[in-house]
Amino acid sequence: MIAVRGLQKSFGTARVLRGIDLDIADGEVVALIGRSGCGKTTLLRCINFLEEYDTGEIRLDGEELWYRTTPGGARRRVSEAEARRMRQQMGIVFQQYNLFPHMTVLDNVLLGPRFAQRVSVAEAEALGRRLLARVGLEAKMSGYPAQLSGGQQQRVAIARALAMRPKVLLLDEITSALDPELVGEVEDVIRSLLSDRIMMVLVTHALGFAREVAHRIAYLADGAIVELGSPADILDRPKDPSLKEFLRRVR
């Protein structure tokens, strides 16, 4: 499970996260929604330390991540090697796919297992093939990202994240950059992962999809979680006025 406590972050004078508390249970899917600029993507990037944060702590299965407090009380980042080890327990999928354009689809998926986890070539290839089959792209294995549609690229990105055998999958608006007719195939892949009971945190604007796959939805505004509850609570019986306003605008 993941436990986030009192997470705060500022960019200069702008306070982006003002004390986030969030627990994600094993096998749970949590959706983060809110206006753009509310801090939901920043929260996601703090969880796997693509962004540093100022105070607060994040634990994964009890282990404190990213920072250590010295006996003297000073807060220090863990070493780069340690951070890499921790990061391998999480997979992230980005809005813009972020595939490596010079590598084949299979090599994109293999890169992490081969060069970060030092898995043997044969084992990594078997894993890569299996994952690409799972996202329905085994046939495109030796193609390059530029030869794929956006939806296909995003499915490769999901396979690449899964190749690290992560405990949690972080999904950052993974369908926002896609043409509407390509959204479905990517959402299908995520649906198919639900049976694996892998933890997921998804930042999304697709409220219908969030309702369907998420166990809980967190509504963020101005860097804080304003309301947290079941999809029905948040989407059908919102209490907070700004959430009501947000839902009115989105629909």
Next chain:
Amino acid sequence: MSFARWVAIYGPTYLTGLGWTAVTAVGAACGALIWGCVLLLIRLSTGRWGARGVDAYVQLFRNTPVLLPIYLIYFAFPMIGLPWPAVVCGGLALILQNGAYISEILRGSVNAIDRVQFDAARSIGLAPWSTFRKVVLPQVLVYSIPALGNQTVLLLKDTSLLSAISITELTMQAKLLTEQTGAAYEAFIVVALLYLLLVSGTEVFFRVAHRAVRWR
């Protein structure tokens, strides 16, 4: 003596010069590419002071004529107990200077890599060295192919300066032939044609290489 007859008699003599020009150009081009990659790695991995060091190095070589390091290495190194053969001294000077230019070319191409790829590399736990080797360098080299082609052409022509330290490359060969036969026009026209051929070949090589990249 007609030009054709002159070529028939002295043509084979040029092979020595052609050989030295080709060997020094190919050797120095490979060396300069490797040195340029090393300079790029130093720049990217050693923080501000490393980058400043590389900047100073690049300035030094960009703002001095290449004949200077050629002479310096050839005449000064023996004084400190390093009496290297002329071809090694000349090749080293060409590598040092062209490596500086190439590191700048490569640096420009790093900016062509979408920043988000570095997020992706970090997110799968790739160490900096693996990121450089597997993600940065392959893309940088491919983006740089046209500019590297230009630099290689410049390097190829600069090998003519090695005649100053007694290497019998093409230009030196022509000069020697002129001195022997008095036929300056013939001697240098043949050399010009040979350079033209070498440079065209180099350009074709880089164009084919650029087209062979499948992922672009």
